[in-house]
Amino acid sequence: MGRQQIDQISKELDRLYPGDAKTLCALRFETPFQLLVATVLSAQTTDAVVNSVTQSLFARFPTPEALGSAPVDEVARLIYSTGFYRTKASHVVALADRITHQYGGEVPSELAELTTLPGVGRKTANVVRSVYFGLPGLPVDTHVTRLSNRLGLSNSQTPEAIEQDLCVLVPEDRWGSLSLQLILHGRRICRAKTPSCFRCELSAYCDSAPSSVRVSP
Ligand code: SF4
Numbered sequence: 001m002g003r004q005q006i007d008q009i010s011k012e013l014d015r016l017y018p019g020d021a022k023t024l025c026a027l028r029f030e031t032p033f034q035l036l037v038a039t040v041l042s043a044q045t046t047d048a049v050v051n052s053v054t055q056s057l058f059a060r061f062p063t064p065e066a067l068g069s070a071p072v073d074e075v076a077r078l079i080y081s082t083g084f085y086r087t088k089a090s091h092v093v094a095l096a097d098r099i100t101h102q103y104g105g106e107v108p109s110e111l112a113e114l115t116t117l118p119g120v121g122r123k124t125a126n127v128v129r130s131v132y133f134g135l136p137g138l139p140v141d142t143h144v145t146r147l148s149n150r151l152g153l154s155n156s157q158t159p160e161a162i163e164q165d166l167c168v169l170v171p172e173d174r175w176g177s178l179s180l181q182l183i184l185h186g187r188r189i190c191r192a193k194t195p196s197c198f199r200c201e202l203s204a205y206c207d208s209a210p211s212s213v214r215v216s217p
Helices: 003-016 032-041 047-060 064-068 072-078 085-102 122-132 142-151 159-169 172-188
Strands: none
Touching: 003 172, 032 047, 032 085, 032 122, 047 072, 064 085, 072 085, 122 159, 122 172, 142 159, 142 172, 159 172
16 A cells, blocks of 8 residues: 555545544543543443443442442443443453552553553553553554455554554554544444445545445545
C-alpha cells in the first residue's frame, strides 16, 4: 500500500469520525480505574450493555479499594448482563485489589505494568493508555483486524502483528483514534458478514472493494 493511499484512508476516517480517542470512546467513565474496569467488562458485549451495568457497579463500589474487597458473587450479579460474568467478576475484583495494594490505588500507565493485571491484555491496556492518558496505544480488536486486512493496511493475522503494522503507518498521536475509527466504520459499514462496499466512503482506497464500486480517488 502506498503512502498516498494510507493518507487518504486516514483523512477520510478523520472526516467521518472526528475527534481524539477520548471523544470517540463510547464507554462511560470518570477515572482511569473506571475505564479499566469498563474495558475489561466490554469483552464479547456492546459498550451500551457495559454502560448500563457500570453505573450501578461504580455506585456500589466506587474505588479500587472498595471493589478490591467486594464479594465476587455480588459483583457477578451486578455485571451479569455483560456475559462471562463469573470470570469478569473475578478479574475486576482481583485487578482492583492489585491496584490498591501494589499501585497505591492509582492505575499505572505503562503497558508492561497494565498487562500484568488480571484480565488485562494488550488491547485493554492500549485502550486505557490512549483514551484516558492520551499516550500512544493502538488497541486491536476483531473490527480493527478485519478492516486492516480488507483495506490492505496489514496482511498480518495476529493482533500484535497488526498493531505493529498499523503503528508504522500513522503517527503516534493517531494510534488511539485510528483504532476507534476503524471500529466505528466496521460496525457501521464494513461489517463482518455483509460489508456495504457500495456505500462505503473508503471504497476508492480499499484493496477489497469490488471493481464495480472502486472509482479512482
Ligand atoms: S470498500 Fe468494502 S471492504 Fe473496503 S472498507 Fe469499505 S465496506 Fe470494507
